[in-house]
Amino acid sequence: MAGVLGLPEGSGGVLTSGGSAGNLTALLAARQAKAGFDAWNGGPTAGPPLTVLVPESTHYCIARSVRMMGWGSEGVTPVPVDARYRLRPEALEEALAAAKRAGRRPIAVVASAGSTATGAFDALDAVADFCAKHDLWFHVDGAHGASAALSPRYRHQVKGIERADSVVWDAHKLMMMPALITAVLFRESHRSFEAFAQEASYLFNGQDTRRWSDVALRTLECTKEMMALKLYTCLSTLGTKLFADSVTDTFDLSRRFAERLQSSGDFELAVSPDCNIVCFRHTPQGIPTSELDALQVRLRESLVTSGDFYLVQTTLGGRVWLRTTVINPLTTDEDLDALLNALRRAV
Template identity: 40%
Template sequence: MTSSLSDVHGSPPEPTAEGPPAPTPGLTAAFDPERFHDGAVEIAGRLTSHLRDRSVRGLDLLDPAVLLKAARDLMTPERRRVADFDADRVNRIVDLYTGTGIPVHSPGYMGRQFSGVVPLAGLIDMVGSVVNQPSSFYEAGQLPNVAERLMAEELNRFIGWDRDRFAMVTTSGGSLANLTALLAARDRAFPQIWTRGAAGLPGPPAIAVSEEAHYSVTRAAGVLGIGERQIVRLPVDHAGRIRADLAGKVLQEATRRGLRLFCLVASAGTTSMGAFDPLEDLAAVAHRHGLWLHVDGAHGASLLLSDRHRDRLRGIERADSLTWDAHKMLFMPAPCTLLFYRDGAAARGAFRQRASYVFDEEPDIYRAYDSADKTLECTKRPMIMPLWTVWSVYGPALFAQKIDRLCAVARQAYRMIDAEPDFAVAHEPESNILCFRYLPDGLEPATTHRLQLEIRNRIRSGGRFFISKVDIDGVAALRVVVMNHLIDAGHLAMLITEIRDVGRRVLGASATARPGHRNGSPS
């Protein structure tokens, strides 16, 4: 290994009077390693205190104007020179950042599908930011590309595809992964469309999706030029799962209307209720109709790592592609999405660009690890590194144990809420998502929707718990997503009590405001 340019080229040329000026002291100081060290130690200490806080708290939602002013006050007024480093300013920025974010490590956080990360993953994410190795090409990110290959092999053990044929690529989020998979599916069905466009096709390209499909799937269809009329909606059961027994008839009707169906999109863990479509049955339907089967497993694919819950994805080995978010149930920093293909050759069908400045003309041992020809991103973060590092240090049992714990707590929440006479569960949880409603005796059906929305908003404003809501059959329901393994029965009981108290106050205020009441008493 050479130690300097002079070892190769001899002595460097002498600088000339016309050369660029030397870096200013301010510029040099901003990149000073010792200053980085001191700042990193200080920030790590503040984050450690943040992680130690196990209090039950939700989201402190500030008025945007207040936060805008607070953030603006933290900006240096210096414009003409590099400002002096201000450690206090940095600390206040970190405190504002952590203080205004969703407290994902708190037992009061039950609202969204992203998780508090494994702390080691956060450290490795910082390493990736400092060394800055975009990972679309092997030469730019050697270890990230090797780690991507290793994680593909590890996770495919749970999927079950031919190890010599499958492929995996990382993408920045499930939305981009779903779009990329649909591009690959479209290329298989219409290989000429990339160069000639859709003109001349015997019928408009179409896809079949669940009525509960994530909006990113229909958004991807729009990006591909597939209009709303070419999105075939497959009926679902009461739990939000595609009715495989009815899907064939719907697909036949779409074909009779002249649509050229090329892909069926199933879900492994829907966003609304965490429902798992019957993949094995849908694979048979897709095969009969010659369709690519894509599984949006952004949330639920991680259940493959659990011996207790893997059966939810029975039939996944028959799918053509799979979206899997590591920033959800693998507890990694966002975004980190893994897109799998059963046939690795199909991965290269999604994109066909060539550019001499990045794509080498002749294949070699390095290019085999490049992923830029299989993803929309030319520059992407080395997002695989936190996952590979945590997997390498702790092994798969860490993920399996947390997944099992989250699903068990969701089941416990189901039992507790189902036992309350003034609550109604909307479904049995298939993973870690549970939807329910507060329905006290005498509640008029017309007010049910509005009541759930008001409860959710007041719970959020209260700052103790953070839950979400979703519409089921057009009526709002409260929704908890158990992402913290520290949540226990005590926290669930606190949440139930708070929902009931808030609901009673809302109904009481509504009754007081009705005509015929004055000053809180009937007139």
């Protein structure tokens, strides 16, 4: 997986149970590498308060992780996003300055490759440039979208991911594996031991003699199932083309769905999809704008209760949107047309 992303020789990682655990693991490694003090043994008060720069659209587990590490709410410094909910690279300098003015030591930037709400892909190369300039850890939350690297048609969306210090990639999303199988990948493989090490990197200068197979030294879990077996068996038996074709077909299908929403006349598209996450809302004639948010809530409840379709909802720009993740490889254009017709009947 590290090789597919373009990470260099010497990279490596570990499998863990879900994106939340994966992102926490990566941030713990970032803390050991960049804090400048031994927070593992001394705690968060052993040095200046830390923070990470994070796009406003990032998954909630990042804020949860920094709170678990004892950094408090200001452990996350938000970075504005643009109209497509992508991190604005030009806003990073001011976010960095704001964190320092607040008395915080920034140690990392988190970028998204397939954000949870809309599936947005941040400009990873630009973030990598910023991190290199300021000696910050560069982490990519690619839990959902890192699989784009498998697709020749959509690989460009993760350009720059090969420059990351750490990447989280969920195989149980676009690689069709059973949950949970999350890879936490590190540009320097020994960093995976540092996340839970008893000493910081500056104490042993990156020298590591521990075996890669000592998984309990590198993950939150002690006892866990052999999740690698499922992924390895599929890759060794089927190769990567099946998964590459699935990613490409799913992204294509989502784009066709977005085009039908735009041309429908009674649906509104939140943003053109970067991947397989599509946010939209039903806007039938005769419904006042002030009632559209409540309508989306009722529509979702109606469809989920009926059992025919499953939708979630999200809030973007202060408005409620329906959100679908086109991820089942058996989903067709006809299925998505049926979804729209079911929403029309449910009004």
